[in-house]
Amino acid sequence: MPELPEVETVRLGLVPVMEGFYLTDVETRRDDLRIPFPRDFAARMRGRKVTALRRRAKYLLADLDSGETLVIHLGMSGRMSVYVHGKQRRIGSYVYDKAPEAAGTGKHDHVVFETDAPARIVFNDHRRFGLMTLVDTKTIEQDKLFKAIGIEPLSEKFNTAYLEKALDGKKTPIKSALLDQRLIAGLGNIYVCEALFRANISPKRLAGSIKKDRLPPLVAAIKKVLKDAIAAGATGDPGNFQHQFQVYGREGNPCKAKASSSESVGHKKPCKGTVKRIVQAGRSTFYCPKCQS
DNA sequence: CGAATGACCTGTGAGC
């Protein structure tokens, strides 16, 4: 589920019930997720104010007034459910569910936060590929989790010059290179497939062999697909971007490329091709062999 | 060194 647009969408939904509020209680329902919780994990958060809720790559970062930052990764199946207490269900421009007594006691509900918004926020993750930890806010970029993470694709720093340098000499397929979090932070399997389609580039093309003049459209396609997804509320609950997929999950279906399509950066003509699925580095890749080369 | 592979978990849907 969660790539950059999904994590950003979760962040936007949590801001009204977390940012500026106190964590009046925190409870863990087990000792670990993908990695063990740090020592006194819940106790170190209880009573602390969340001063800011940020995102870096696919990580959510809740800065606390203690000088520590709660780091949350949703893995493959992690979710943050928000329930508000009392009659009020609307906070800011968001409408949340009312909190039932049982919220947070489900099978894969692992961590429960209470805030004075007032709201209950439940972290649920059935596969447990997610993680939560606490790190020093000041030195977070030097932390093991973040020190090798590349630049944010929606920042100014991500441009043609950067991408050219990042891909230079790489013998790995462009699909794999774009998934590498050390180069670009936050792209995952879906958005890499969709961006390559929009840029008409074959996922099998070797990263270092891509001609210079194809990089500007690729940079544009990456930024555009991420922005489009965030604008649509990403995939899943609030969002509907899954209905805008051009290739992902569409194996055997006709290519959607058509003349002057708003979704397609470079598609000039309607395409009669069929979307194909291949496996690269152990992961599914979807593309149109007819219009991606 | 970079690149490929498998492991970590549980759930779901397809096919028999």
Place this chain on the structure above:
DNA sequence: TGCTCACAGGTCATTC
């Protein structure tokens, strides 16, 4: 209905 298998949007350690 119930079994088995393939697969799932991410990372990380290990191997070549």
